[in-house]
Amino acid sequence: MSEQQSNTQTVTPAADAAISEVLEKKELRSWKAAIALALFSVVSIILFVVFPRHGQTGFRWSGADDLITLPTWHVDAATTGTVVTILLVLLTALVVWVTLQTGRLAPRTRRLITTAAVIVFALAFMVAFLAWAMVGNNVPVTGLLLGTVSLSVPLIFGAMGGVISERVGVVNVAIEGQLLAGAFCSAMVASLTGSPWAGLVAAMVAGVLVSFVLAAFAIKYLVDQVIVGVVLNVLVTGLTSFLYSSVLTKDAETLNTAPRLSPVAIPGLSEIPVIGPVLFNQSALVYVMYVVVALVFLGLFKTRWGLRLRAVGEHPKAADTVGINVARTRFWNVSLAGAIAGLGGAYFTLVSVGSFQKEMVAGAGFIALAAVIFGRWDPIRATLAALLFGFASNLQNVLAAVGSPVPSEFMLMLPYLVTILAVAGLVGQSVGPAASGKPYIKG
Amino acid sequence: MKLELRGITKRFGNFTANDRINLVVEPGQIHCLLGENGAGKSTLMNVLYGLYQADGGEILLDDEVQEFAGPGDAMRAGIGMVHQHFMLVPVFTVAENVILGHEQAGFAGVLKMKEARQRVRDISARFGFDVDPDARVGDLPVGVQQRVEIIKALSQDARVLVFDEPTAVLTPQETDELMAIMQQLRAEGRSIVFITHKLREVREVADAITVIRLGKIVGEAEPTASNADLAALMVGRSVDLTVHKEPAQPGAEVLRVEGLTVLDENGLKVVNDVSFNLREGEILAIAGVQGNGQTELTEALLGLQNKVSGSITLNGAEILGRSVRTILDAGVGFVPEDRNRDGLIAEFSIAENLMLDRSTGEPFVKAGNVQRAFRDEFATEKRTEFDIRSGGINSLASELSGGNQQKVVLARELSRDLKLFVAAQPTRGIDVGSIEFVHKRMVATRDAGVPVIVVSTELDEVVALADRIAVMYRGEIVGIVPSNTPREVLGLMMAGERHTEAPEAAHEVTA
Numbered sequence: 001m002s003e004q005q006s007n008t009q010t011v012t013p014a015a016d017a018a019i020s021e022v023l024e025k026k027e028l029r030s031w032k033a034a035i036a037l038a039l040f041s042v043v044s045i046i047l048f049v050v051f052p053r054h055g056q057t058g059f060r061w062s063g064a065d066d067l068i069t070l071p072t073w074h075v076d077a078a079t080t081g082t083v084v085t086i087l088l089v090l091l092t093a094l095v096v097w098v099t100l101q102t103g104r105l106a107p108r109t110r111r112l113i114t115t116a117a118v119i120v121f122a123l124a125f126m127v128a129f130l131a132w133a134m135v136g137n138n139v140p141v142t143g144l145l146l147g148t149v150s151l152s153v154p155l156i157f158g159a160m161g162g163v164i165s166e167r168v169g170v171v172n173v174a175i176e177g178q179l180l181a182g183a184f185c186s187a188m189v190a191s192l193t194g195s196p197w198a199g200l201v202a203a204m205v206a207g208v209l210v211s212f213v214l215a216a217f218a219i220k221y222l223v224d225q226v227i228v229g230v231v232l233n234v235l236v237t238g239l240t241s242f243l244y245s246s247v248l249t250k251d252a253e254t255l256n257t258a259p260r261l262s263p264v265a266i267p268g269l270s271e272i273p274v275i276g277p278v279l280f281n282q283s284a285l286v287y288v289m290y291v292v293v294a295l296v297f298l299g300l301f302k303t304r305w306g307l308r309l310r311a312v313g314e315h316p317k318a319a320d321t322v323g324i325n326v327a328r329t330r331f332w333n334v335s336l337a338g339a340i341a342g343l344g345g346a347y348f349t350l351v352s353v354g355s356f357q358k359e360m361v362a363g364a365g366f367i368a369l370a371a372v373i374f375g376r377w378d379p380i381r382a383t384l385a386a387l388l389f390g391f392a393s394n395l396q397n398v399l400a401a402v403g404s405p406v407p408s409e410f411m412l413m414l415p416y417l418v419t420i421l422a423v424a425g426l427v428g429q430s431v432g433p434a435a436s437g438k439p440y441i442k443g
Numbered sequence: 444m445k446l447e448l449r450g451i452t453k454r455f456g457n458f459t460a461n462d463r464i465n466l467v468v469e470p471g472q473i474h475c476l477l478g479e480n481g482a483g484k485s486t487l488m489n490v491l492y493g494l495y496q497a498d499g500g501e502i503l504l505d506d507e508v509q510e511f512a513g514p515g516d517a518m519r520a521g522i523g524m525v526h527q528h529f530m531l532v533p534v535f536t537v538a539e540n541v542i543l544g545h546e547q548a549g550f551a552g553v554l555k556m557k558e559a560r561q562r563v564r565d566i567s568a569r570f571g572f573d574v575d576p577d578a579r580v581g582d583l584p585v586g587v588q589q590r591v592e593i594i595k596a597l598s599q600d601a602r603v604l605v606f607d608e609p610t611a612v613l614t615p616q617e618t619d620e621l622m623a624i625m626q627q628l629r630a631e632g633r634s635i636v637f638i639t640h641k642l643r644e645v646r647e648v649a650d651a652i653t654v655i656r657l658g659k660i661v662g663e664a665e666p667t668a669s670n671a672d673l674a675a676l677m678v679g680r681s682v683d684l685t686v687h688k689e690p691a692q693p694g695a696e697v698l699r700v701e702g703l704t705v706l707d708e709n710g711l712k713v714v715n716d717v718s719f720n721l722r723e724g725e726i727l728a729i730a731g732v733q734g735n736g737q738t739e740l741t742e743a744l745l746g747l748q749n750k751v752s753g754s755i756t757l758n759g760a761e762i763l764g765r766s767v768r769t770i771l772d773a774g775v776g777f778v779p780e781d782r783n784r785d786g787l788i789a790e791f792s793i794a795e796n797l798m799l800d801r802s803t804g805e806p807f808v809k810a811g812n813v814q815r816a817f818r819d820e821f822a823t824e825k826r827t828e829f830d831i832r833s834g835g836i837n838s839l840a841s842e843l844s845g846g847n848q849q850k851v852v853l854a855r856e857l858s859r860d861l862k863l864f865v866a867a868q869p870t871r872g873i874d875v876g877s878i879e880f881v882h883k884r885m886v887a888t889r890d891a892g893v894p895v896i897v898v899s900t901e902l903d904e905v906v907a908l909a910d911r912i913a914v915m916y917r918g919e920i921v922g923i924v925p926s927n928t929p930r931e932v933l934g935l936m937m938a939g940e941r942h943t944e945a946p947e948a949a950h951e952v953t954a
Contacts, residue, residue: 028710303552311532311543318530321494322544322595323515434533442494 029102033114037092037121044088048081048128053405057131058138061274068273072138077131084128091121133404144391144398145278149286150352152390154179154361156289157344158368159375159382160296161207165337166377167300168330169313171437173229174214176365177236178338181206182345184240187356188248190258196350199258200285200343203350207342208335210236215334219327222439233365241358248356256355261285283351285343292340297379309333313433316440326440344368367416377432392418444505444521444602445470446491446634451500453483453490460486462658463500468603468651473625473635475649477642479677479875483658484638485527488605491636492524493517504603515544523601525592527608533581538563540580541595566594570624585734586617593624604628605636610644614732615902615934622648640677642670688886691910694723697894698863703753703763705739705918713739715918716753721863721894726885728909728926729898731937736918737898738780741867744896745777746770757862771800774862778852778869780898782845786852789841793833794822796840797855821858829854830880846877853884864888867898882908902933914942 057077061070098105098113130139158175165172182203190199214232217223248256261283269280300306308329311319316326348360367389375382396414399406446468453461460483468474478484489495491502493511502509504520511517524530531540538559547555563576572590580588589609596604606625610618625635625648639645645652645666652664654676662676698721705714714736721727729737742748744755746767755763762770771777779785787796798807798818806817822836829850833843840848849869856864866885870878885908889895899905905912909926914936922942924932936942 026704026706026710026712028706299552302554304546304548304554305552307535307539307543307546307554311535314534315530315532318532318540319543321492321514321524321526321530323513323518324544325513 029099031099033118034092034095034099037088037095037118040121040125041085041088041092044081044085044125044128048078048085048132052078052081053132053135054078055135057134057136059130060138060140060142062142068271070273075131077135080131081128084124087124088121091117091124133399133406134402137402140398142274142277144394145274147394147397148387148391149278149282150390151393152387153286153289153351154344154347154364155368155371155386155389156293156383157347158341158365159371159386160292160379161337161339161341161344162369162372163300163375163377163379163382164296164309164340165211165334166372166436167313167433168309168333168337169316169433169435169438169440170215170218170330170334171225171229172214172334172337172341173226173369174210174232174236174365175341175368176361176363177229177233178207178210178341179345179348179361179365179368180233180236180240180359181210182342183348183360184243184345184356185342186346187258187349188255190350191255191355194259196259196261199350200346203342203346204339205342207338207340207345209338210342211335211338214338215331218439219330219334222441225437225439237359240356244356244358252355258349258354258356260354261350285347285351288343292343293379293383296340300379310433313435316435316438320440320442330440341365341368363416373432389418444634445503446522446603446636447503447506448487448491449501449503451487451490451502452498453486453495454498460658461490461497464655464658464660466653466660468634468636470602470634471629471632472650473629473637473648475645475652476636476638476655477640477645477652477664477673477677478655479640482655482677484655485607486658487655488524488607488636488638491517491605492522518544518599518601521600521602522605523596523599523603524605525589525596525607525609527611529585529588529592531580531588531591531595534579536577536579537574537583537591537594538576540591541576541598545599562598563594566597570627585612585732586614586620589613589621601633603634603636605638607638608640609637610639610641611900612733614938615930616938618644642673645673646670686882686886686907688908689890691725691889693725693910694892696720696722697758698896699754699756700744701754701756703740703743703751703755705736705743705748706750707739713918714743717915717918717920719913719920719923721896723892723894724889725910726889726895726897726908727923728905728912729896729915730902730905730912730933731900731915733900735915737900737915738867739918740915741777741780741865741896741898744770744863744865745775768803771859774860776856776859776861776864778849778856778866780867780871782848782852787840787848790839792837792839793826793831793843793851794818794836796851797822797825797858799855801859825854825858829884844874844877846873846880849873849877849881853881857884857888861888861893863896864893865896865898868900869897870899870901870904902930902937905933906930 055077056074057080059073059075061072062068095114095117098110098117101110158179161178162172162175185206186199186203189202190196193199210232214225214228217228218225263281263283264287266280270276272280300310308319308324312324312326312329319329320326344364345361349356353360368386371382371385371389374385392414396412400408446466448464448466451461451464452459464487466474466476476484476487486495490497493514493516502511504522509516509520511520532543535543538556541563542554542559547558549555560576563574566572567574570593572594574587574590574594580591583591589612609621613621622644625637629635637644637648649666652666652668652673653660654662654664654673656677664673664676700720701718703714703717704712707713717740719727729740731737739748743751743763746762746765746769751763753763754761757773757775760773762773762775765773783789788799791799798813798821801807802813807814819836825831826833826836831843831847831850831854833847840851843851853869864885869881869885873881885895885897889910897908899908906926911923912926912928912933913920913923914933915921916937916939921936921939924936924942932942
């Protein structure tokens with residue numbers, strides 16, 4: 001042996017030197033929230049302080065025919081703008097301070113403070129913005145929220161379809177196509193039969209058919225799921241547009257005049273101020289949506305169905321080794337996802353418009369997909385995300401109606417801007433189902 | 444329950460993975476299935492477990508022929524499996540993983556989680572495991588995850604248990620505990636199939652040994668057989684398990700690593716304040732159970748990690764924070780851990796793979812054009828020198844065996860003018876002949892004066908190659924010890940027991 005080794009004494013265990021079982025963690029500072037708030041603070045300084053608008057803005061809390069009427073608040077736009085801007089700057093400073101405390105404050109506490117600050121920030125900014133943009137008008141708060149729910153319904157159905165599909169391991173880019181197919185079939189069947197209920201069933205069937213194609217190509221033939229999804233969207237758009245021009249318009253009376261689902265007020269609940277008319281004086285389809293969201297949530301996390309579904313989406317081989325048929329589980333759950341998304345399509349024709357129009361879904365499917373990611377593949381969070389996107393769309397409608405100083409082209413971008421900001425900046429590291437998008441090949 | 448396999452044959456295309464295999468496992472017996480990587484052990488067990496359908500032969504349990512359409516059938520028949528790569532969903536809790544596939548549920552399929560937790564606790568208590576049914580499996584250490592796999596099999600009351608390479612991810616001490624668990628299961632009258640390629644373990648617990656090579660049964664042995672006999676059976680010829688090398692002649696210090704810390708994307712310190720040095724003409728082996736920061740350490744040396752702090756100096760020049768290109772040009776040779784993912788491009792030919800890291804200038808590229816004649820000449824020469832067995836220099840890398848693929852990687856890295864050679868798991872999954880070749884080349888590299896760092900999880904390889912051994916645990920180097928350190932001490936170190944070198948030795952090394 002070498003000299004080096006022969007000189008060495010036998011090694012002896014050091015008494016108390018065992019290393020801890022868990023890895024040490026160095027906390028990484030994230031400036032995302034602070035930067036976002038700082039940007040919005042700058043925007044608010046420019047809008048509300050540098051270019052203030054003078055006058056009164058009213059916030060109306062009740063509609064004309066509500067049982068209980070609340071008084072309308074009147075605020076001075078310029079004063080509100082200044083006060084809110086100061087608040088926003090303070091909140092930004094708070095978040096910067098919290099970020100600097102990384103490593104000193106517990107992560108939980110930091111998250112709590114940051115989240116609270118972001119929520120207060122968003123609400124305050126919204127109040128000041130509405131007061132600024134709608135000077136001399138009344139802001140119909142109830143109307144704004146009602147519109148939010150209306151615009152969110154198809155997004156929420158689409159997002160539920162997306163959550164189920166991605167949780168079981170199939171990326172569902174075809175939500176757009178499922179919505180559109182649902183809209184088309186529900187309009188035609190409801191017109192022919194005179195029953196909106198038949199239309200709802202037809203919408204589900206249409207969504208399932210689109211899903212069958214997606215599932216067959218993705219699961220059986222292992223085609224890239226995103227590509228199949230995109231192609232399906234184009235296919236459904238082309239097919240429905242063709243059938244619309246060549247069939248529906250020829251005899252719009254019998255084929256494209258769907259009976260609509262009218263709002264049903266729930267006695268008692270619908271009389272609660274503000275939220276009553278918003279949540280409990282809606283069409284039956286909206287009540288179906290409440291049930292669907294609740295069932296998807298409970299089903300995913302509390303039942304055998306959900307456990308197996310999630311196992312297949314996270315680790316298909318593990319599911320296979322305990323006797324779960326991966327392909328079958330994926331196939332039927334993607335179909336179920338299609339049925340749910342199809343219902344969302346019916347909302348366009350059976351509730352909003354009453355007839356099918358070319359390309360009437362207009363990107364709602366993609367926003368639903370963004371809601372799935374923003375909501376971190378959780379049904380409740382995805383629903384909240386969809387509501388946020390619905391609010392942004394509706395705000396644009398309301399502002400355009402009163403003639404806001406912001407160009408309407410810019411306002412049209414708003415929902416998409418919120419989508420990009422939400423998905424890119426604020427979600428942080430969201431980890432989706434591990435096997436989502438990956439085909440499972442046995443062996 | 445008695446398990447019998449009769450004439451099991453399984454083919455993948457033209458390749459016969461299992462050729463008419465017969466095996467009988469009696470109740471209350473631990474039957475070892477011994478064979479090299481790629482011998483067909485795992486394929487056989489996947490057939491038994493219903494994951495593959497056999498092309499011929501039959502499976503009998505207590506003398507009754509079984510038909511398994513899938514793993515569900517095998518489980519119901521009483522077969523349980525502890526997989527080499529755990530079949531656990533990382534984001535699920537222990538209880539959720541245990542019940543998956545045979546859940547007890549009440550109205551509308553609502554899971555009975557209370558019963559599930561109790562079941563986990565009951566089985567844990569029986570074997571003295573300390574497993575929290577509500578812990579997220581992904582957060583548990585690998586040793587505990589393996590126990591969850593065992594609980595999973597036992598919760599179905601498996602009478603035949605298959606352990607597929609269960610010790611690959613365990614420390615020696617955890618391995619001993621597993622052996623004790625297997626003996627306890629045997630005492631309960633269960634039949635156990637234990638798949639491994641580690642001879643020591645076989646001799647410790649086996650009641651019967653079957654050796655399998657190239658898909659065929661080549662012999663049976665008594666647990667009293669010697670290591671050399673078993674190894675000869677396993678590889679088909681007598682094997683020299685030792686590496687012949689002269690004592691090291693360390694020269695001047697080449698590499699100095701100080702306070703190296705690597706963070707992963709979640710901010711976890713996967714390499715934590717690591718310091719060591721390396722001199723000309725010595726081999727430093729980095730030992731440790733898989734996943735204790737070895738991968739990240741070697742990647743940091745080559746500049747492949749992002750969140751790195753500390754200092755790495757090569758011949759006095761700082762290379763930390765430099766680009767991979769700069770570090771390669773400074774003379775660092777690197778054999779990555781995952782040959783197929785990081786070492787080669789499967790769809791490229793041998794010749795193309797041999798010039799992969801030299802595509803930026805002469806002599807391989809002139810004015811943007813690949814010098815094909817030079818490249819082919821170079822490849823032909825290296826193919827002979829490194830004994831790369833292939834159809835020619837234009838064979839695709841994907842057509843080569845694992846051992847020959849590794850020779851391509853070695854040929855590429857070793858034919859540059861090296862100042863440091865880093866090899867991560869250089870012999871993983873390759874045949875014994877290639878292992879000998881790789882070992883010889885590494886010793887030759889050392890003897891040529893180039894310092895070598897070799898990462899290995901196989902203690903035998905570490906001891907055979909190293910001049911010094913650094914043991915890593917949870918991202919830290921728990922000690923740097925000479926290669927004649929007793930195995931038991933190395934084992935303790937691999938489990939995190941910190942050891943310090945004797946002062947003289949430390950002085951000698953850093954002098």
